[in-house]
Every structure is written in structure tokens, then in C-alpha cells.
Amino acid sequence: xxxxxxxxxxxxxxxxxxxxxxxxxxxxxxxxxxxxxxxxxxxxxxxxxxxxxxxxxxxxxxxxxxxxxxxxxxxxxxxxxxxxxxxxxxxxxxxxxxxxxxxxxxxxxxxxxxxxxxxxxxxxxxxxxxxxxxxxxxxxxxxxxxxxxxxxxxxxxxxxxxxxxxxxxxxxxxxxxxxxxxxxxxxxxxx
Amino acid sequence: xxxxxxxxxxxxxxxxxxxxxxxxxxxxxxxxxxxxxxxxxxxxxxxxxxxxxxxxxxxxxxxxxxxxxxxxxxxxxxxxxxxxxxxxxxxxxxxxxxxxxxxxxxxxxxxxxxxxxxxxxxxxxxxxxxxxxxxxxxxxxxxxxxxxxxxxxxxxxxxxxxxxxxxxxxxxxxxxxxxxxxxxxxxxxxxxxxxxxxxxxxxxxxxxxxxxxxxxxxxxxxxxxxxxxxxxxxxxxxxxxxxxxxxxxxxxxxxxxxxxxxxxxxxxxxxxxxxxxxxxxxxxxxxxxxxxxxxxxxxxxxxxxxxxxxxxxxxxxxxxxxxxxxxxxxxxxxxxxxxxxxxxxxxxxxxxxxxxxxxxxxxxxxxxxxxxxxxxxxxxxxxxxxxxxxxxxxxxxxxxxxxxxxxxxxxxxxxxxxxxx
Numbered sequence: 001x002x003x004x005x006x007x008x009x010x011x012x013x014x015x016x017x018x019x020x021x022x023x024x025x026x027x028x029x030x031x032x033x034x035x036x037x038x039x040x041x042x043x044x045x046x047x048x049x050x051x052x053x054x055x056x057x058x059x060x061x062x063x064x065x066x067x068x069x070x071x072x073x074x075x076x077x078x079x080x081x082x083x084x085x086x087x088x089x090x091x092x093x094x095x096x097x098x099x100x101x102x103x104x105x106x107x108x109x110x111x112x113x114x115x116x117x118x119x120x121x122x123x124x125x126x127x128x129x130x131x132x133x134x135x136x137x138x139x140x141x142x143x144x145x146x147x148x149x150x151x152x153x154x155x156x157x158x159x160x161x162x163x164x165x166x167x168x169x170x171x172x173x174x175x176x177x178x179x180x181x182x183x184x185x186x187x188x189x190x191x
Numbered sequence: 192x193x194x195x196x197x198x199x200x201x202x203x204x205x206x207x208x209x210x211x212x213x214x215x216x217x218x219x220x221x222x223x224x225x226x227x228x229x230x231x232x233x234x235x236x237x238x239x240x241x242x243x244x245x246x247x248x249x250x251x252x253x254x255x256x257x258x259x260x261x262x263x264x265x266x267x268x269x270x271x272x273x274x275x276x277x278x279x280x281x282x283x284x285x286x287x288x289x290x291x292x293x294x295x296x297x298x299x300x301x302x303x304x305x306x307x308x309x310x311x312x313x314x315x316x317x318x319x320x321x322x323x324x325x326x327x328x329x330x331x332x333x334x335x336x337x338x339x340x341x342x343x344x345x346x347x348x349x350x351x352x353x354x355x356x357x358x359x360x361x362x363x364x365x366x367x368x369x370x371x372x373x374x375x376x377x378x379x380x381x382x383x384x385x386x387x388x389x390x391x392x393x394x395x396x397x398x399x400x401x402x403x404x405x406x407x408x409x410x411x412x413x414x415x416x417x418x419x420x421x422x423x424x425x426x427x428x429x430x431x432x433x434x435x436x437x438x439x440x441x442x443x444x445x446x447x448x449x450x451x452x453x454x455x456x457x458x459x460x461x462x463x464x465x466x467x468x469x470x471x472x473x474x475x476x477x478x479x480x481x482x483x484x485x486x487x488x489x490x491x492x493x494x495x496x497x498x499x500x501x502x503x504x505x506x507x508x509x510x511x512x513x514x515x516x517x518x519x520x521x522x523x524x525x526x527x528x529x530x531x532x533x534x535x536x537x538x539x540x541x542x543x544x545x546x547x548x549x550x551x552x553x554x555x556x557x558x559x560x561x562x563x564x565x566x567x568x569x570x571x572x573x574x575x576x577x578x579x580x581x582x583x584x585x586x587x588x589x590x591x592x593x594x595x596x597x598x599x600x601x602x603x604x605x606x607x608x609x610x611x612x
Contacts, residue, residue: 100273105610105611106609107610107611108610109611127321143214147611176214
């Protein structure tokens with residue numbers, strides 16, 4: 001359990017810290033030039049600024065995907081395949097559009113079996129989507145969560161099962177009712 | 192212009208998202224080891240349950256009024272918190288996560304007449320996307336945004352904007368100093384003695400005098416109350432320098448073996464968290480203590496630091512080191528109430544230089560270890576936390592803290608998802 005002794009640092013020695021965190025990377029020369037122009041023109045801020053024009057439709061994602069510079073080149077030639085790289089497929093991309101508003105729930109009953117929702121299935125629920133007419137939703141009726149198809153008629157709301165054994169539920173004024181989220185996908189295992 | 196977004200009764204609200212039948216009912220959440228009430232619904236507040244009340248003192252109220260009680264489920268609250276912050280990010284280019292349930296937004300890009308509507312919109316979207324009710328306070332400084340937020344909490348719309356100097360002045364005249372952000376009870380007493388009682392008194396005092404008589408922090412607060420922004424939004428939170436895992440025991444422990452299991456558990460959980468965050472540690476600190484409120488036994492508390500030969504995120508290394516440290520601080524015939532392990536000197540995992548004495552063979556070994564640990568993490572993710580543990584962590588877990596009313600991990604465990612029929 002020994003630790004190497006480190007000589008004390010002289011104050012003010014070494015490279016001056018950058019105001020923003022930096023990282024050394026390898027870039028193609030033409031791009032380096034571009035970036036330097038940007039930096040010299042004090043336009044660096046523009047690179048970090050977030051455009052808040054499209055807030056509500058935009059996808060909330062922390063990861064910035066970059067198709068460039070996929071292989072870390074230590075020596076020799078970069079892989080020619082990099083140029084054509086499209087990345088690999090990620091199911092999250094396909095199924096989840098609003099990460100912060102997406103939840104998973106487990107189905108217990110068979111009231112929705114005619115639309116392919118069976119007991120034990122996993123539902124992907126997006127709370128950010130509007131619960132429009134005909135959508136399969138997670139509704140909260142008198143404190144209980146249930147999955148049903150939402151039918152909005154002129155002056156009443158129905159929660160419809162997709163199974164002849166279950167009658168439609170008419171939501172009355174005495175009920176406490178809200179929609180919790182819209183079901184976007186069912187994940188059903190076949191094995 | 193700044194906005195402070197604060198989640199209402201955050202922990203209770205998290206429980207309600209997945210258990211909607213708790214809506215409009217008195218609900219409290221207890222601190223770890225089921226000690227004190229740390230979050231209360233307004234219905235519970237109305238019953239007279241004070242913040243931080245020890246559970247044994249409010250048991251009667253709880254039973255009489257059918258208050259729903261939950262043990263803290265911090266991993267759930269953490270997940271919901273990150274969702275709330277994720278949603279807030281879309282509303283401003285600069286966001287400061289101030290605590291698990293509070294965040295500041297910079298709204299200087301908006302014109303004054305749009306601020307209130309924008310605040311209401313933020314509230315609506317956060318509620319819709321995450322299920323969490325929030326209050327929005329808007330003001331020309333962070334301190335005033337905080338003041339506005341306390342008014343928003345009582346406002347029917349849950350949003351309040353403090354925009355004109357006249358309105359601000361009237362309001363500050365009604366707020367006592369100790370309710371102002373950053374002014375503790377000690378300072379407010381000192382200020383009261385100098386005839387400064389309301390927030391307005393402080394705002395109107397000469398900042399140069401405050402700086403001389405007190406300090407620069409209070410002078411800044413005074414300026415902030417005046418509407419002059421001194422505190423900017425901390426855009427990036429500084430990287431973590433340490434990680435801690437510690438808990439009180441449900442029942443006190445005395446034997447070395449029991450303590451070793453607890454210490455191993457904490458060391459193991461630290462290693463896991465280090466891997467998640469991409470860090471390595473080179474210094475461990477372990478702490479043991481007996482119950483300070485126990486009048487019969489002797490109070491004993493001790494800490495031991497143990498450096499690692501090279502930075503690590505490996506359960507085995509951390510468990511070994513922590514056990515060695517425990518041997519140093521363990522005393523016989525005592526009832527221990529709490530142990531904790533802390534990882535210090537964190538460094539990014541990819542920037543760590545291999546130690547002088549690690550040979551090539553050692554490097555291959557460490558690569559293999561990394562694969563093994565990855566598999567363990569993966570299995571614990573897939574089959575739930577604690578599915579695969581190190582033997583030294585023990586299987587009895589008699590030392591686990593009391594957590595009698597914990598809700599399921601609705602968003603972290605495939606086996607505990609909310610159910611619908």
C-alpha cells in the first residue's frame with residue numbers, strides 16, 4: 001500500500017485552465033481549420049448554445065450522436081468503413097421518443113386481448129402525447145390504473161375494453177378520472 | 192430574469208405518480224431507517240405533522256387519521272428527479288440543478304410580459320410529462336425568484352412572477368429575514384438586534400455597511416433583494432470528488448463478522464456506483480459509530496483512511512481495503528449503530544495511469560476483471576439489484592436498516608413495474 005511521492009506543484013505552472021472543459025481529439029486538417037476560424041471569430045459560443053425554438057416537439061436526449069471519427073486511429077490508415085458508418089440500431093431510438101416522459105407498465109388482465117395486449121406483456125407509455133380519441137391509454141379511474149381504449153363522444157367519455165367479456169365503462173361526473181399516458185407499443189414475448 | 196422551479200412535496204408526489212389512489216389523501220415519507228417525516232402531502236401538513244417529526248412522536252396522528260406512510264425510496268426519487276430536470280432543460284439554455292427537487296432556469300431571453308405565461312406553461316408540461324406538480328417563482332435575481340416561489344406555493348396557479356419594483360417592495364416588507372434564502376437563524380437574530388426585521392429592511396440597508404459589519408455574502412443577498420443580480424446560474428456542477436455509502440442499522444450490531452458484512456456491502460455498492468459513473472477511487476475512508484443517543488452505552492466513533500495501491504473500481508479491491516480498515520477501528524463489546532464507506536480521490540476511469548508495478552500480465556488480468564464486473568452489473572440489472580453479491584456481504588442482512596413501507600422500484604426493476612389490468 002505505497003503511494004509514489006509527488007513533488008509540489010509550482011503555483012502558476014503548466015497550461016492555463018480553459019473556461020470550459022476540453023478534450024484532445026484527432027481531427028482531419030480541414031476541419032481543424034474550420035474550428036479555429038470559429039474560435040477566432042469568438043463564435044465558439046454558438047457551438048454550445050441551445051436553440052429553444054423547437055422545445056416541445058424536440059426529442060429530449062442527452063447523447064449527441066456524431067457519425068464522424070468513429071475509429072480511434074493510433075497509427076496507419078483510418079478504416080475505410082468509417083465513411084459509410086450509419087451506427088448500429090438501437091431499439092430505444094425506435095420505441096422511445098420522449099425519454100423523460102416514457103414509462104413501462106406490466107399488464108395483468110386480458111381485457112385488451114383483441115388488440116394484442118395479453119397478461120404479462122410490457123407496455124411502453126408516453127405521458128407527453130395527447131390522449132386523443134381512439135388511443136389506447138393508461139387511465140386512472142377512481143384511483144385505479146387501467147389500460148383501455150379512449151372513446152370521446154359528444155358529451156361523454158368511454159373506456160372501452162377490447163374483449164367481449166368486458167363491458168365499456170362510461171365515465172360519469174362522480175368518477176375521478178384522468179389519463180395517465182398514451183400506450184405507444186406492446187412488447188409481447190413469443191418464447 | 193430567473194425562475195426557480197420547486198417540486199411540491201417531492202417524495203410524496205413521486206409515490207403518487209404510480210399509486211394514484213393516494214391523491215388527496217394524507218401521505219408522508221420517512222427518512223432512512225424510518226426515522227423522521229421528510230416529505231408531507233398538504234393533507235398531512237394540515238393534520239399538524241411537522242417537517243422532520245420523529246415517527247414515534249406522530250404515530251398517534253398517523254393511526255387516527257389513516258395517514259399513508261412510506262419508507263424513503265431514494266432510487267425512485269432520483270430517477271423521477273432526473274426526468275423532471277430533463278424536461279426543464281428544454282425551457283432554457285441554462286439550467287442549474289440546485290437540489291433533487293429544485294432547479295434555477297435563466298429566462299433572460301424572454302420579454303417581461305411573456306414570463307408569467309411561460310412559467311405556467313413550464314408547470315403544465317412538467318406535470319404532464321412526469322406527473323410531478325411544481326411551483327414556479329420568477330424574479331430578476333435568484334434570491335427574488337426564491338421569494339416568488341414561496342408565494343407561488345400558495346398561489347392557485349402555482350406560478351408567480353415578481354416583476355415590478357413596487358410589488359417587490361410591498362412583498363419584502365411582509366417577509367421576515369429568516370425566510371430569505373441564505374439567511375440562517377443566527378444571522379437573522381443578529382440583524383433583528385440591529386433593528387432589521389423584514390427583508391425590505393435589509394434591501395434598503397447600505398450594502399457597503401453590511402459588507403463591513405457582516406460579510407460579502409450577506410451584502411450580496413441584500414443587493415439581490417434590491418433586484419441586482421449577483422449570483423449567476425452555475426451552468427455546470429463541479430465533478431464529484433467523493434462518493435459515500437452509509438446507513439444506520441435496523442438493530443445495533445456488535446460482532447466483527449456482522450460489521451464486516453455491512454462494510455463489504457457498502458464497499459461493493461460503492462464499486463458498482465463508481466463503474467456507473469465512470470470513476471475510480473484511490474482512497475477509502477471507513478467510519479463506524481455507536482448510537483449517540485444511547486445513554487447506557489459508551490459513545491464511540493472512529494474513522495480510518497486507507498489508500499489503494501492503484502485507483503480501482505473493483506468490488507474485491509474495495510472490500511479487501513475496507514475490511515482491513517475495519518480491523519483498525521473495531522472495538523469489542525460495543526453496540527454499533529452505523530457504518531459507512533466513502534470513496535475519495537476520484538478520477539475518471541479512462542485517465543488513470545497504470546501503476547509502475549503493474550506488469551503486462553497484470554494488465555491482462557485487470558481487463559479480465561473488468562469483463563467479470565461488467566457481467567455482474569449486467570446480471571444485477573437484468574434480475575434486480577442484489578441478485579449476485581460477493582459472499583463477504585453476507586446473506587442474512589440482519590443489519591439492513593428498517594424500511595418497512597418501501598414502495599416498489601417502479602422505474603428501475605423489470606419485476607416491479609406498475610401493473611395495469
